[in-house]
């Protein structure tokens with residue numbers, strides 16, 4: 001029968017997390033707890049050079065003196081950092097040449113995710129570096145990339161094989177002591193991706209990485225470093241889903257982007273970590289620090305589709321250091337049930353004629369809370385800086401919340417700052433209109449939400465956009481109302 | 482095709498339809514006229530299955546089936562179409578995408594595959610030409626920023642695309658200039674056949690010059706107070722509704 005808010009709500013509650021399964025791959029796991037010894041052991045396990053071990057220890061020292069941030073508009077039970085195991089690696093560590101050599105169980109997992117690592121995708125030109133529980137287990141298309149001088153590999157490998165690059169840039173954008181979670185990540189990050197595009201090279205394919213949390217009680221700390229040398233271009237995709245779990249899992253990633261003069265980085269994320277069940281139990285805590293630095297005429301675009309996690313705390317930011325540099329942030333954040341999201345961006349205008357665009361679409365359902373928090377800062381020497389921000393919220397039901405916190409700090413009079421915000425509700429009239437055309441309520445909601453999100457979906461690379469749309473639809477099939 | 486018996490309906494505890502009787506047979510065109518607030522749109526919504534309106538008494542039979550337990554989307558799948566008096570905006574969803582979804586959802590309900598893209602394109606081309614609709618219009622967000630006339634024409638375009646058995650047009654003529662009215666009427670006439678029926682809700686005799694009704698009903702205070710042929714519409718145009726309000730219930 002037709003939509004009423006009551007019915008819709010009930011329907012939502014019965015929809016369990018679609019991707020709630022978990023792969024049984026043997027792993028080698030550290031006992032729980034965090035100390036200097038654990039940091040050293042971790043570094044040793046990863047056969048890291050001494051400078052890396054020292055860097056981690058320095059970060060750990062900093063972290064011990066820091067306290068968790070309180071200012072975000074989110075409420076949760078603080079994780080017990082001594083109750084987490086800081087290392088877990090799949091036991092089998094083979095090198096694959098082709099897909100049929102890959103653990104079938106793993107392939108099956110990806111199939112269930114609907115983001116399968118099948119030949120089609122590879123033929124479509126996507127090199128995939130999968131981070132399965134902290135250690136990369138497959139890398140494809142490395143050869144094609146190598147011919148162009150592009151380095152795309154697990155960061156653990158880069159530390160050993162390209163120490164000069166890693167040493168120069170790691171922590172240069174997000175210093176180890178930047179914030180509580182960045183410090184923790186710097187001390188204990190296990191793996192992640194490294195990418196370097198040489199001068200003037202246009203990366204011929206979308207680079208993509210799929211992250212998953214897999215081991216019970218294993219915090220996951222990824223570290224990503226993308227360096228686009230002068231005049232180069234790269235589009236980087238990061239997508240993730242996690243298995244259904246009863247206890248809270250901590251995810252504290254750090255992503256650093258460096259766009260040197262005239263370079264461009266497009267960084268797209270589809271995030272679907274386990275959001276917890278309908279009572280608000282379980283689910284991933286996602287505390288991420290993502291930041292990019294633009295040199296002269298450089299451009300960084302962050303595009304994100306956030307549907308998962310119990311708690312999301314994430315502000316992909318751009319430091320527009322070089323003159324004429326451009327920063328963009330396009331975001332869709334969906335929250336349902338008891339999910340809490342506090343996400344947004346920071347655009348720091350330092351250079352002259354710098355430009356930034358922020359488009360944020362928040363969709364809240366159930367008892368969830370969805371906050372946009374954005375900072376636009378124009379420094380005194382940033383002549384002619386321009387910013388356009390648009391924050392739209394879509395509410396479903398009466399128990400959820402949408403909040404917008406735009407902070408604007410302008411120290412140069414020539415700046416032009418525009419901010420627009422709207423809040424709307426999916427109306428029964430819209431649903432009935434769709435119903436009358438033969439479209440059932442679930443599909444109608446998907447349609448309306450897709451329409452609402454279109455400006456951002458359009459920013460994603462084609463293939464990813466289809467996946468993202470599917471993901472929105474899945475989250476909405478009962479998970480939004 | 483449609484048989485409404487002693488229909489009572491209310492919204493927010495207020496009784497709006499107070500015993501409507503109406504029978505529509507295949508091939509017929511019925512016009513429903515009446516003053517503002519008399520319950521015309523309510524009747525249309527109840528036939529389409531809008532849940533806000535609670536049926537307290539009576540029955541609606543459609544092709545012999547009691548619609549009481551049938552959802553609005555199922556009614557649509559069975560061929561009931563409502564051209565809304567106030568079409569709703571859906572930002573970001575193009576007319577084309579909306580129609581594609583609507584057509585494929587109905588096909589799915591009938592156990593058919595999605596309509597192949599080339600067939601869909603052909604259909605869109607054909608129907609947009611019939612209604613003199615600019616193709617650029619079809620990529621715009623549904624009803625967002627449409628003028629009153631564009632909204633109505635878009636409703637009829639959707640009707641033409643969906644080819645319903647029973648089309649209810651709720652004041653589709655209001656807001657249309659004479660050229661648009663002619664185009665819309667032409668579209669409706671093209672759809673008309675021995676198998677289909679049309680219910681026209683209108684204030685004005687004007688539309689009925691282009692789409693000739695077989696029957697005209699006057700609704701007042703939730704009841705049909707007078708029924709007749711197309712001459713009744715002319716009489717109403719001349720005399721207004723007041724004389725009917727005073728007459729005993731027909």
Ligand SMILES: Nc1ncnc2c1ncn2[C@@H]1O[C@H](COP(=O)(O)OP(=O)(O)O)[C@@H](O)[C@H]1O
Nearest residue numbers: 492493497516517518519520521522523524533
């Ligand atoms: N959703 C609603 N809630 C309360 N009253 C309504 C609602 N819809 C219609 N009505 C009332 O029902 C009566 C009939 O309305 P309607 O069917 O729209 O009339 P018409 O289409 O003939 O102008 C009016 O008095 C109107 O105010």
Ligand SMILES: [Mg+2]
Nearest residue numbers: 521522523566
């Ligand atoms: Mg009306």
